Amino acid sequence: MAPKSLRIEIRGRVALLTLNRPEALNALNSEMMDEVCDTVAKYGTDDKIGAFVLTGSEKAFAAGADIKEMQPQGYMDMYMSDFFNRWNELAALRKPVIAAVSGYALGGGCELAMMCDFIIAADTAKFGQPEITLGVIPGMGGSQRLTRAVGKAKAMDLCLTGRMMDAEEAERAGLVSRIVPAGELLETALAAAEKIAGFSLPATMMAKEAVNRSFEVTLEEGLRFERRLFHSLFATEDQKEGMSAFVEKRKAAFKHR
Numbered sequence: 080m081a082p083k084s085l086r087i088e089i090r091g092r093v094a095l096l097t098l099n100r101p102e103a104l105n106a107l108n109s110e111m112m113d114e115v116c117d118t119v120a121k122y123g124t125d126d127k128i129g130a131f132v133l134t135g136s137e138k139a140f141a142a143g144a145d146i147k148e149m150q151p152q153g154y155m156d157m158y159m160s161d162f163f164n165r166w167n168e169l170a171a172l173r174k175p176v177i178a179a180v181s182g183y184a185l186g187g188g189c190e191l192a193m194m195c196d197f198i199i200a201a202d203t204a205k206f207g208q209p210e211i212t213l214g215v216i217p218g219m220g221g222s223q224r225l226t227r228a229v230g231k232a233k234a235m236d237l238c239l240t241g242r243m244m245d246a247e248e249a250e251r252a253g254l255v256s257r258i259v260p261a262g263e264l265l266e267t268a269l270a271a272a273e274k275i276a277g278f279s280l281p282a283t284m285m286a287k288e289a290v291n292r293s294f295e296v297t298l299e300e301g302l303r304f305e306r307r308l309f310h311s312l313f314a315t316e317d318q319k320e321g322m323s324a325f326v327e328k329r330k331a332a333f334k335h336r
């Protein structure tokens with residue numbers, strides 16, 4: 080069945096996923112979560128796909144979790160359904176994912192962008208964790224990932240006041256990797272994804288794994304982990320190809336193995 084809240088386009092080795100609930104500023108509901116996670120599961124193990132771009136509309140990447148879906152729920156409903164836990168499947172994806180953010184990325188929308196490996200923002204982007212204004216707190220990782228990305232001062236400011244920050248402030252704070260004019264957002268994100276997808280897939284997967292590991296272990300353990308991954312890449316055909324291509328002054332043709 081075709082997804083209702085998501086558009087999927089395969090462009091070469093890149094899967095472009097576009098959140099598509101314009102009537103609700105792409106508010107995240109359970110149906111959209113299942114559609115995104117099913118898609119990610121499908122292409123996550125497909126060697127023909129080397130990177131993902133996750134984007135929304137010009138006005139909103141996503142204006143948060145769907146408040147209308149959450150409003151009638153009680154504690155037992157949330158607990159027993161482990162509400163929104165499935166989004167973790169996106170965060171656990173082993174291949175690189177770029178968030179291309181234009182307009183609002185609020186609450187769960189900001190948290191979803193932070194589950195991606197890096198964020199490219201349009202100059203119109205606005206980030207925030209406004210859950211406090213609804214009587215709750217972030218529930219998809221905002222208090223943890225935002226704090227790791229921007230530090231305690233700004234994370235506390237955003238989570239406690241519910242205010243939004245614009246793209247400039249988000250870049251200064253280290254939340255986004257680059258800002259581009261809104262009209263160039265998608266082509267910039269797709270070009271970056273295409274570039275990544277053209278490199279050796281095991282190498283990009285291990286690069287992602289190594290960087291993410293730095294959040295979990297000591298420096299010494301992290302360095303050891305990186306070195307083991309680095310050594311292991313010398314068992315790939317792509318290392319032979321990449322280094323031979325450099326020596327022979329030609330472009331590498333990676334086989335992604």
Ligand code: HXC
Nearest residue numbers: 102103104106142143144145146147163186187209218219
């Ligand atoms: C449901 C939403 C929504 C949301 C917008 N809409 N955000 N519906 N959930 N999060 C709907 C509106 O109800 C409205 O529908 C339509 O989208 C357009 O929104 P407007 O408010 O009319 O647009 P605008 O005036 O431009 O204001 C944009 C906005 C505002 C500033 C982004 O919509 C807003 O504050 N939205 C809520 C943001 C928020 O609090 N997000 C955090 C949610 S909690 P109708 O039918 O009226 O036209 C969360 C928790 C995550 O994310 C953790 C989960 C585990």
